[in-house]
Amino acid sequence: MRLLAFLGVVLASALAFPRLGLHEGYTRLVFDLEAKTQYQIAQSPDTLTIRFQGIKVGAADVDVSSPQVASYQVVVASNSVTVFVRLKPSVEIKSVVLEDGNRRRLVVDVLASAQAPAKPNPPPKGLEPPRPRTQPKVVVIDPGHGGVDSGAVGFVVEKEVTLDLALRLRQLLQKEGIEVVLTRSSDTHLSPDKATDLGLRAEMANSKRNLFVSIHVNSAPNVAQGIETYYFGSVLDPSLLAQVIRENGGGELGRRLTQEAQSVGERLVRDLIAQSNLKFSRQLAHYVQGALVQATGAVDRGVRQAPFYVIRNARIPAILVEVGFANHPEEGRRLQTEAYRQTLAQALARGILRFLSNGE
Ligand SMILES: [Zn+2]
Known part of the structure; x- marks a missing residue:
């Protein structure tokens, strides 16, 4: 029974789109594709958008909550699939395509930006900065x-x-x-x-x-x-x-x-x-x-x-x-x-x- 449950987990993660890996300093998203799959990537400050043509996967909405990625959403339309990756501030994207016969993998790494300011030391007790101004609704x-x-x-x-x-x-x-x-x-x-x-x-x-x-x-x-x-x-x-x-x-x-x-x-x-x-x-x-x-x-x-x-x-x-x-x-x-x-x-x-x- 335990083995079956384990196999179930392995199978579910093998079928996941994208497969998600949380690593020290970066979050990795791996998209398993066929060699002919077309896609476009676009990036705004807070969202990475990847649109795939002619693939079949299920819709998803997943909270990642890693230091680099807040969440991702897979939106399925009749002839395309769009993945919205919501980014945390101060990250950069590196992507690479790995060819393997008639399969290929799109690997997207979301890293803490090299230009991001280093985390300041916490102020000594009693000298905490004032609370930030409340954000507009x-x-x-x-x-x-x-x-x-x-x-x-x-x-x-x-x-x-x-x-x-x-x-x-x-x-x-x-x-x-x-x-x-x-x-x-x-x-x-x-x-x-x-x-x-x-x-x-x-x-x-x-x-x-x-x-x-x-x-x-x-x-x-x-x-x-x-x-x-x-x-x-x-x-x-x-x-x-x-x-x-x-x-x-x-x-x-x-x-x-x-x-x-x-x-x-x-x-x-x-x-x-x-x-x-x-x-x-x-x-x-x-x-x-x-x-x-x-x-x-x-x-x-x-x-x-x-x-x-x-x-x-x-x-x-x-x-x-x-x-x-x-x-x-x-x-x-x-x-x-x-x-x-x-x-x-x-x-x-x-x-x-x-x-x-x-x-x-
Ligand atoms: Zn209406």
Whole structure:
């Protein structure tokens, strides 16, 4: 039995993508590839991005917490796999490709930078430096859809309303000294491939930000109206199936991404950090939903859980808000007006600010 368990561990690490090695002074990531596998590497100060074409591996989100690497995430799209490696400050990258017949290995080492200042000696007791100034809060706002993807269409077009609300909300939050990151600030998609598009948006919900709000407009085949706010959950109420599939990209793809998000949810049940983050997400959802319903008098459809792909792996409190129904004859027309949009944006800001000031 013990041998079997051991073999299981060896097998799991042999299949891991990437294989991870923690060494004195560096963290090594090894990608096992076929000789013909194409890839591109890009690096920003805090993220190393490697995109592979035509390989099949599973999605992953792994906390590394080594001195050089915070975490990595493997985002799987229909014809590419993107690995985001989140770097600690003051590191440098060395990569090498080792050919071996029809296989090859891409070896990426993340090292402590040679230029990094040496660690100063700790100050003598009683002379500790003052605590650093508190960092500004950072909020990520995700205006749903954009570019090739219009989202719901009725009396309004979803991608236009979500962008307008996000721009208004950004202005309101900035006035309060909050830093705002938008997943898009114009009528554009992040990728024409919807799975990649949602993966890139989700990637912005990383642990350097305080919270993530995805804004959407609903639609329904029957006459429905009102506002609802979601946080992530793997259990899918059958009455929500069509809506969740639509927001997850629609059609066959939407069905697949919904299943993927559900399986992430099943793993999260055993992840204590994820569970505590879900509690904060629920709290944020209640504040935002309460503020929206109070400000608009709209029908309160409540706070709910569903496997939305864009918030499935968030490491910070994350919610998805459906601000109303595009095809409802009254609500859809209200969503056309600037005054109503400003009311919605103000209420979103109030809910967010209340959450931030309660100290996470
Ligand atoms: Zn949407």
